[in-house]
Amino acid sequence: MSADPFKGSEPPVHFIVPGPLETLTGGFIYDRHMVEGLEAAGRLGMVHELEGNFPRAAPYDVAAGAAVLSGLPDRVRCVIDGLALTSLGQAVFQHAPRLDIVAMIHHPLADETGLSEAEQTAFFQAEKAVLQEVARIVVSSRRTAERLADFGVHPSSVHVVEPGIADWVSSVENKPAEGPLRILSVGTMTRRKGHDIALKALAGCRDLDWQFDIVGGARDPVHAAELAALVGELELDDRVSLHGEIPEEDLVHMHAASGLFLSASHHEGFGMALADAVAAGLPVLTTDASAVAAPVREAAQMVPAGEVAVLSETLRGLLQDPAARQELADRSRAAAMKLSDWERAASAFQRAVDGVILQ
Template sequence: MHVVLPGGVDDPSVPSGGNSYDRRVCRELVALGVDVRETAVGGAWPGSGDTTALARSLAAVPDGGVVLLDGLVACGVPDVVVPHAGRLRLVVLVHLPLADETGLAPDVAAALDAAEREVLRAAAAVVGTSPWASRRLVEHHGLDPDRVRTVVPGVDPAPLAPGTDGVSRVLCVASVTPRKGHDVLLDALATVVDVPWTLDCVGPGTAPRHGLGDRVRFTGPLHGEALDRAYAAADLFVLASRAETYGMVVTEALARGIPVVASSVPDALGGGGVLVPPGDVAALAAELRRWFDDERARAALREAARRRRDQLTGWAEAAGSMAEVLVRVRG
């Protein structure tokens, strides 16, 4: 099986849920005995990727070959991808619909949306990373539901996080981009400055301006033991995203039993925390106030997180689901 990934998938300076998913599924497929042949295509996808390298990679695959393409690479360039749909079995993995990225100009979003629709309609199969995402792809792009499959990310088992004092240490793990809603989180926390909370924001990107002083720390990306320590110290995990297809960092927090307040992640949260409307500062502020002021509310969130922790599945199961899709496409 051939896999086409965006360049930088292994670059620790630009971690992302999509990159982590791609890398882990490939590794687990190999463990299942699948012959995986990877190609990473450089450039700033979807706007200015190396289309020449992508075309060359697809042309090198023998007729009838199965190719799993990351949607970030494939969905914006139908002129490169679609001509191969007749001779190859193309499977497109959509982490986030291209037009859903926050801050796009309307004409850019419309062009990306049309390009994505053309690619997905030509593919032999489309993979969404959550039930919600798969339903949206079917409805929005008019896809045949039988060609759309869901492969939910796995999560690694982890020890329960001891936290700090059980209340005050708040953690957010997300790239600092408009879609991740750091502005919403900071505005919500600004309404509860009478409480001695601290916030660690872990992820790449430039810290936004705020008036909360040294109570807020933007650490940049963390990896390995440093990231584990950040999770272990957290009393509450918050993700204020305006849009997500799944939200792997939420399940990583829940795997450690950390209470969660989040938006746009219904499938990842799965009853393991509180879901607030995206972009709603007042709703998030109310939940944060409840967390800081009400011990019974905190206890209920901790219990919900631990129940959800017991329901999470691993990466081997995710890879098994992906293998089923690929076997079906191969015929």
């Protein structure tokens, strides 16, 4: 039994997530650690895993999510992941007066890459409306907190809880493999991650010796197929590997063998894969359009998002200059000490959910 006199003194917390909690994306990994922290503290009510393609879920999946809210007793504390929150807007409006609803926003839906102007407007208006109804909002980065001001959210209702570093990172001993420089990118195959930009930029460096490993699930099957086709069109089949989702032990080996971590993302809610790469001591090249952690910004070399030519030129410089890569690796090791861990993050999350001012 815990010696913590406050353990169990606060009400249990229900958590609504838009899919299986074991899903290997940054948002789900974050939610899973928060759930584990609530469970360890004796605070977890129940995890409600919704079915459907949120935030574009079918009406019957939305109805099932609404039924979850309907079934919760009065004054229950409930966290809703942002991917499901907007779809459940009508139910949130109905039940917010009797429930203590907390929104978990990784990044606004309207900021997703590849949306039409009409879709951006629809997501923005829907999210703006529902965020007025929740009791509190937890976000995973300060930049996201600042962004929510555009949604009419008062800063006093927003709590920043940055993610921790993956447990497996401590096992990484970065010793780049001999032969071609291995470049690693970790992120789901969605348009927002900019894998197509990275591929086109690397195609401009085909005269140099490198191999590119992309790790991440095909969350957008259409885009994943486009990426596979692009590899062929660029004649990079023998230099690019699309690994999909891989176990943690393989992530350790890939980080250990890589000489450069690359992210061409158009936007990040925090950039957990980037933070893990910094913590593992890798040189990092990424874009300046992401809401990544301050220590990552200190460590990484940054280029404008979506600019193939600039990224290609920067990659060429790093591929040809071991000293420049070593300088970035040194910056990563220095910045790693400023990153959080999941235990602290889970504790901060519980305080935020309870409405305790964190900063």
